[in-house]
Amino acid sequence: MKATALFTAALAVCVAPAHAQYFSDGWQPGQPAQAAAPTPAQGGAAPAYTPAPAAGKFDFTKMIADGPVGGLLAKAGINLTTALNASAQLAELWDARIPLVHDDNWDELIVQETLTPEEEQRRTWFLVISTTAGGQHQGGLSKMVDKQFDIAYNESVLAGDLPDVRWGRIDYINVTYLTTKWNIWQGPWLVVARERGQSLRFYKGNSVRLNATIIRTFLKDELWAHQEPWASSFAPGGSREFVMHYWALAQRAVYDYTSRVPKFLLMIVTGAVGSLVMRLMHRPPPEQPTPQAKPKPEAKPRPAVAATAAAPAAESTTPAGSPKKTPSKKKGGKK
Numbered sequence: 001m002k003a004t005a006l007f008t009a010a011l012a013v014c015v016a017p018a019h020a021q022y023f024s025d026g027w028q029p030g031q032p033a034q035a036a037a038p039t040p041a042q043g044g045a046a047p048a049y050t051p052a053p054a055a056g057k058f059d060f061t062k063m064i065a066d067g068p069v070g071g072l073l074a075k076a077g078i079n080l081t082t083a084l085n086a087s088a089q090l091a092e093l094w095d096a097r098i099p100l101v102h103d104d105n106w107d108e109l110i111v112q113e114t115l116t117p118e119e120e121q122r123r124t125w126f127l128v129i130s131t132t133a134g135g136q137h138q139g140g141l142s143k144m145v146d147k148q149f150d151i152a153y154n155e156s157v158l159a160g161d162l163p164d165v166r167w168g169r170i171d172y173i174n175v176t177y178l179t180t181k182w183n184i185w186q187g188p189w190l191v192v193a194r195e196r197g198q199s200l201r202f203y204k205g206n207s208v209r210l211n212a213t214i215i216r217t218f219l220k221d222e223l224w225a226h227q228e229p230w231a232s233s234f235a236p237g238g239s240r241e242f243v244m245h246y247w248a249l250a251q252r253a254v255y256d257y258t259s260r261v262p263k264f265l266l267m268i269v270t271g272a273v274g275s276l277v278m279r280l281m282h283r284p285p286p287e288q289p290t291p292q293a294k295p296k297p298e299a300k301p302r303p304a305v306a307a308t309a310a311a312p313a314a315e316s317t318t319p320a321g322s323p324k325k326t327p328s329k330k331k332g333g334k335k
Contacts, residue, residue, distance in 0.1 A: 093132055093143075094169060095150040097157075101127060101168040103177040103252060109168070110197045122164040124194055126219060128205070131187035133173040142188040145205045151212035156219075165219055176255045180248035183234070192224045198236045199229040 101109060110125055128149045131142040149169075156162045172179055172187045179185075188205035201224055218224060233240040258266065 094130075094146060095153060098150065098153055098167050098169050101170050101178075102175045106178060106197070110193060113196065119164075120196070124165045124192060124219070124224075125168060125197070126165055127168045127170055127191040127193060129170045129172050129179065129184060129187045129189040129191065131172045133171050141206060145188045145190075145210060148210055148212050148215060152215040155212060156216060162216075162219055176252040177248045180251045181244045183244070194229075200236065201227055201229050 099105075099109065113123070115123055128145060130146050132146050146169075149167075153167045156165070156167075170178065170191075172184075182191075182200065182202070184202075190203040190205050192201040192203075193199070203224075229235075232238060234244050235241065261269075
């Protein structure tokens with residue numbers, strides 16, 4: 001009896017630590033539901049619980065990119081996801097603190113800026129015309145210029161040594177009026193604008209030595225003043241400025257309409273028109289009728305000249321043995 005009691009006690013001691021939950025009274029009404037304890041992984045600690053992300057709002061962009069429309073365009077070679085995320089990608093290229101100057105806010109930011117007469121004399125706008133948004137094919141050098149431009153801006157903000165300089169960026173791909181009026185057809189360019197945009201100086205940004213230190217020295221020492229501003233008849237204030245103004249307006253109107261057409265459709269239309277023009281330019285000349293050869297005149301039979309000429313010859317010929325007697329004149333008188 002004593003041995004049986006000892007055996008039962010030992011068995012209880014061995015089993016109780018292994019699965020103590022087996023002796024639980026169970027769930028009672030009003031108590032929270034108990035979650036099952038995670039099973040520890042072999043050879044390591046138990047993995048941390050990661051809650052599933054909450055379902056967000058309706059994502060129209062994702063539905064278009066991943067739905068049947070996106071699949072159909074993907075078969076046509078069009079990456080719709082890249083096109084929809086273009087604005088987000090551009091935001092990562094440039095410093096967001098530098099304002100974007102475009103056709104619609106040029107007058108508001110620069111021409112009509114609220115300034116005192118003293119501030120107006122000192123105000124300098126330093127702009128970069130960037131082609132980075134055009135991709136690697138067009139924006140390789142421009143990307144380097146943008147990087148040094150942003151570094152110079154950040155250093156100037158930290159140092160606070162250029163209080164009269166305002167920085168701005170012009171996206172060449174999406175700005176038409178300003179670049180056309182200034183007769184700029186490629187990039188990158190650096191522009192110094194003064195006198196509310198009426199005095200412009202342009203500097204080609206293709207120098208390999210261009211860096212943030214050179215840019216800051218260029219502005220701090222006002223080295224831009226060594227070059228005369230653009231002063232031709234087509235420049236701001238020139239006698240022919242209206243020509244560039246209306247030409248730029250026409251270019252902007254064309255761009256505004258063509259930009260509304262999907263790029264893939266515009267590519268198809270321009271390709272078809274270009275193919276038609278090339279065929280018209282390289283078509284073979286029209287076949288001209290071959291002139292018929294004139295028939296050669298038939299040779300008329302020549303008359304028998306020998307037979308005709310032989311007949312009179314026979315009539316006038318005398319025999320060799322009977323010489324022709326000719327009357328002879330007697331000299332002198334009669335005998």
